[in-house]
Amino acid sequence: xxxxxxxxxxxxxxxxxxxxxxxxxxxxxxxxxxxxxxxxxxxxxxxxxxxxxxxxxxxxxxxxxxxxxxxxxxxxxxxxxxxxxxxxxxxxxxxxxxxxxxxxxxxxxxxxxxxxxxxxxxxxxxxxxxxxxxxxxxxxxxxxxxxxxxxxxxxxxxxxxxxxxxxxxxxxxxxxxxxxxxxxxxxxxxxxxxxxxxxxxxxxxxxxxxxxxxxxxxxxxxxxxxxxxxxxxxxxxxxxxxxxxxxxxxxxxxxxxxx
Numbered sequence: 001x002x003x004x005x006x007x008x009x010x011x012x013x014x015x016x017x018x019x020x021x022x023x024x025x026x027x028x029x030x031x032x033x034x035x036x037x038x039x040x041x042x043x044x045x046x047x048x049x050x051x052x053x054x055x056x057x058x059x060x061x062x063x064x065x066x067x068x069x070x071x072x073x074x075x076x077x078x079x080x081x082x083x084x085x086x087x088x089x090x091x092x093x094x095x096x097x098x099x100x101x102x103x104x105x106x107x108x109x110x111x112x113x114x115x116x117x118x119x120x121x122x123x124x125x126x127x128x129x130x131x132x133x134x135x136x137x138x139x140x141x142x143x144x145x146x147x148x149x150x151x152x153x154x155x156x157x158x159x160x161x162x163x164x165x166x167x168x169x170x171x172x173x174x175x176x177x178x179x180x181x182x183x184x185x186x187x188x189x190x191x192x193x194x195x196x197x198x199x200x201x202x203x204x205x206x207x208x209x210x211x212x213x214x215x216x217x218x219x220x221x222x223x224x225x226x227x228x229x230x231x232x233x234x235x236x237x238x239x240x241x242x243x244x245x246x247x248x249x250x251x252x253x254x255x256x257x258x259x
Contacts, residue, residue, distance in 0.1 A: 011089030
C-alpha cells in the first residue's frame with residue numbers, strides 16, 4: 001500500500017509524562033512494523049526527564065511519521081482527545097508510553113483484516129498484561145469465547161476490551177464524541193459502553209496486538225478506576241437495584257484481582 005503522510009491509514013497515539021524508563025520499547029515496536037502507512041503522535045505533559053529528547057531523536061529520523069505536541073497535563077482523557085484532534089489517520093489506536101506492539105506484523109495484519117470488512121467501526125483484539133521489570137504474563141484479555149462479541153449487558157458486568165488492542169475508525173469519534181474528560185482512568189470503559197449502546201459495529205480479531213505493562217505508579221493502578229466504575233454504572237443504569245448488583249459484582253471481581 002502506498003504511504004500517505006497527509007492521511008495515513010493508522011494513527012498511533014502515545015501519551016507521555018516522564019516516560020524515559022520504558023518509551024524506547026514503545027518506539028521500537030512501532031518502527032519495526034512492516035506496514036508503514038501510519039503516523040505516531042505523542043502528547044506530552046511537559047516531561048522533566050529525557051522523554052522529550054527521546055521523542056525528538058525519533059522525530060529527526062522519521063519526520064513524516066512522528067509528531068510531538070506538548071500541553072499542560074490534565075489527565076489521560078484530555079491527552080487522548082488532544083491526540084485525536086492532532087491526528088489524521090483513518091483508524092486510531094492508543095498505545096500508552098509503557099505499552100508496545102506485540103510483533104512487527106501487527107499493523108499489516110490489522111490492515112488486511114479491515115480491508116475485507118468495510119462495515120467494521122471498531123476492531124478489538126487481545127492484549128497481554130505483564131509486570132513491570134520482568135516478562136511474567138499476568139493475564140491475556142479477552143480470554144473467554146463469550147468476550148469475542150460485544151454485548152452491552154456483558155460490558156455492564158465487566159470491561160473485557162483493553163484499549164491498547166483497539167482500533168477505532170475516526171468517523172466514530174466524530175459521530176459519537178470523544179472521551180469523557182471528567183474520567184481520569186475509566187474513560188475507555190465509558191466509551192465502550194456508549195458505543196455498544198449505540199450499536200456501533202465492533203469486530204473481534206483473534207490476535208495479540210500489544211503488551212501492556214502493569215506498574216504500581218501507573219494511573220490504571222491508582223485506585224481511581226474503583227471510584228469511577230460505580231459512577232459510570234449509575235450513568236447507564238437507572239434501575240437502582242440492578243446498579244447495586246453490578247457494583248457488587250465489580251467489587252467482588254476487584255477483590256479477586258479479575259479486573
